[in-house]
Structure formats: C-alpha cells, structure tokens
Amino acid sequence: MTYDNILFSSENGIARLTLNRPDRLNAFNDAMHADIRAALTQVKEDRSIRVLLLTGAGRAFCAGQDLADRAVRPGSEPVDIGGSIERNYKPLVLTLRSLPFPVVCAVNGVAAGAGANVALACDIVVATRSASFIQAFCKIGLIPDAGGTHFLPRLVGSARARGLAMLGDKLSAEQAQAWGLIWKCVDDHEFSATVEALLQQLSAAPTRALAATKRALQLSAGNTLEAQLDVERDLQCEMGYTEDFREGVAAFGDKRSPRFTGK
Numbered sequence: 001m002t003y004d005n006i007l008f009s010s011e012n013g014i015a016r017l018t019l020n021r022p023d024r025l026n027a028f029n030d031a032m033h034a035d036i037r038a039a040l041t042q043v044k045e046d047r048s049i050r051v052l053l054l055t056g057a058g059r060a061f062c063a064g065q066d067l068a069d070r071a072v073r074p075g076s077e078p079v080d081i082g083g084s085i086e087r088n089y090k091p092l093v094l095t096l097r098s099l100p101f102p103v104v105c106a107v108n109g110v111a112a113g114a115g116a117n118v119a120l121a122c123d124i125v126v127a128t129r130s131a132s133f134i135q136a137f138c139k140i141g142l143i144p145d146a147g148g149t150h151f152l153p154r155l156v157g158s159a160r161a162r163g164l165a166m167l168g169d170k171l172s173a174e175q176a177q178a179w180g181l182i183w184k185c186v187d188d189h190e191f192s193a194t195v196e197a198l199l200q201q202l203s204a205a206p207t208r209a210l211a212a213t214k215r216a217l218q219l220s221a222g223n224t225l226e227a228q229l230d231v232e233r234d235l236q237c238e239m240g241y242t243e244d245f246r247e248g249v250a251a252f253g254d255k256r257s258p259r260f261t262g263k
C-alpha cells in the first residue's frame with residue numbers, strides 16, 4: 001500500500017514510517033493523519049513487526065499542525081480544534097503508546113508543537129545534534145497538546161515543563177538530552193548509523209518483555225509502589241511463560257548470544 005503524505009515500509013521485523021511533506025516541514029494535516037492511521041493499522045495487524053521507526057523526510061522532523069490548512073484570521077469563524085485533537089492526535093498518541101513493541105523516534109530536524117510531543121510519545125527518542133524541540137503552542141494562543149502536558153513534567157520536571165510550555169523557546173537536541181527529554185542526541189554524520197543499530201538491536205530483542213516493560217513503565221506514573229509491585233509480579237509471571245525467557249536463560253548457560261523470536 002502506498003500513501004501520499006507518508007512513506008511506509010516493513011521488512012525483517014522493522015516497520016518504518018516517514019512523515020513526508022518536506023515543503024511544509026512535515027506539518028500534520030487531516031490527509032497525513034489519515035495515512036498515519038492506515039499505516040499504524042497495518043502495523044498493529046502484522047504480527048511479524050518487532051519495532052517501529054518514526055522519522056521525517058527532509059530538514060525537519062515535524063512542525064506540528066499545518067497552520068496553513070485552515071483560514072484562521074481575526075474575525076474568521078472559530079475552528080473546532082477539540083474535534084481535530086479527538087479525531088487525530090489523541091488516537092495517534094494512544095496508538096504509539098500501546099503498540100506491543102518499541103517505537104523509535106528519529107528526530108532528524110526541528111520538532112515543533114504537536115510534532116515535538118508526538119516524538120515524546122515514542123519509547124526511544126534519538127535526535128540528530130542539529131535538531132531542536134519547540135513547544136510552539138504558546139506562540140499561537142494554544143496549550144501543549146498531543147500529550148505534552150502529560151509527558152513534559154514527567155520527563156523534565158515541573159519547573160522545566162512550565163518554562164518550555166510558557167516561553168516556547170527552542171531547546172537544542174543537546175539540551176534535550178541533558179534534561180532527560182530524549183534518550184540521546186548524536187552528531188549528524190552518525191545519526192543514520194545510530195538509528196539503524198538501534199532498530200537492529202530492538203528487532204532482535206525479546207519483544208514481549210520489551211512490550212511488558214513499556215506497559216509497566218507507563219502504569220508506574222499513576223501507581224503507588226505497592227500497586228506497581230503487583231504490576232511487576234503479574235507481567236513477570238507472563239514473561240516466565242515466554243519462549244524468549246527460556247532461550248535467554250539457556251543462552252546464558254551456554255555462554256552464547258540469545259536468539260530471541262519475540263514469542
């Protein structure tokens with residue numbers, strides 16, 4: 001299946017989704033959201049996929065909502081932005097969070113507005129050193145959406161979350177790494193190789209354990225220690241029945257690399 005606003009492929013357990021409106025810095029519009037939804041449906045249905053890459057074409061990762069898509073002017077008819085969020089951004093963020101394998105976001109350039117927060121919804125965010133993150137919402141009279149008010153304080157703490165959200169300053173990839181907003185930033189010439197290595201590693205990992213880790217870490221945000229210990233017990237119990245657990249322990253005993261199948 002081919003799409004007009006994204007590139008999508010899947011091979012050897014690795015699905016790759018590239019936002020592809022480079023002349024608009026990959027800004028989201030309804031058509032692009034529809035393409036992403038269709039591709040993610042494919043991803044959900046394909047049991048062979050063990051990692052998803054999200055990245056952008058051209059010099060930007062994503063500039064957030066396409067501001068040229070609607071006629072918003074002083075005196076113009078009000079726009080139902082809540083409808084756009086319910087229809088597009090909420091399902092996108094929830095899908096990325098619930099996929100039963102890791103989602104890697106390769107931030108290849110500026111990530112602004114919802115573009116920044118969709119990146120933060122991914123499990124591992126690696127950015128090229130020249131990339132940046134901008135909570136651009138306050139510049140146009142909006143609040144951080146696409147999960148921004150959830151992710152920011154949890155990732156960087158309340159003071160930095162407020163500063164980023166209320167000032168809308170550009171945060172360099174280097175600073176984003178130093179603040180714990182992202183996993184890491186790498187020099188531009190090492191970016192592709194770093195992303196590829198991550199994809200290879202994750203596609204050969206014990207996928208069910210990574211999915212359970214993802215779930216447990218997400219639940220921890222709203223749980224007491226006791227409730228979280230229960231979550232760990234239940235998920236670990238499930239892991240004990242997996243083939244990958246048996247293979248991991250056997251490989252350790254045999255002093256060889258494990259061959260995980262994701263089962």
Ligand code: T3D
Nearest residue numbers: 024025027063064065066067068081084110112113114136
């Ligand atoms: O509305 C809803 O559905 C609710 C959801 C809202 C979610 C949101 O994301 S709201 C926030 C929307 N995004 C922004 O406010 C960011 C706007 N863009 C920028 O601030 C800057 O473009 C960047 C900091 C991202 C990059 O700056 P720079 O100097 O590298 O590039 P540029 O020259 O500003 O942009 C290049 C082109 O892309 C330019 O078009 P042109 O002049 O060459 O024809 C620019 O207009 C276009 N562009 C950039 N961002 C957007 C965009 N076009 C439409 N929508 C954009 N968001």
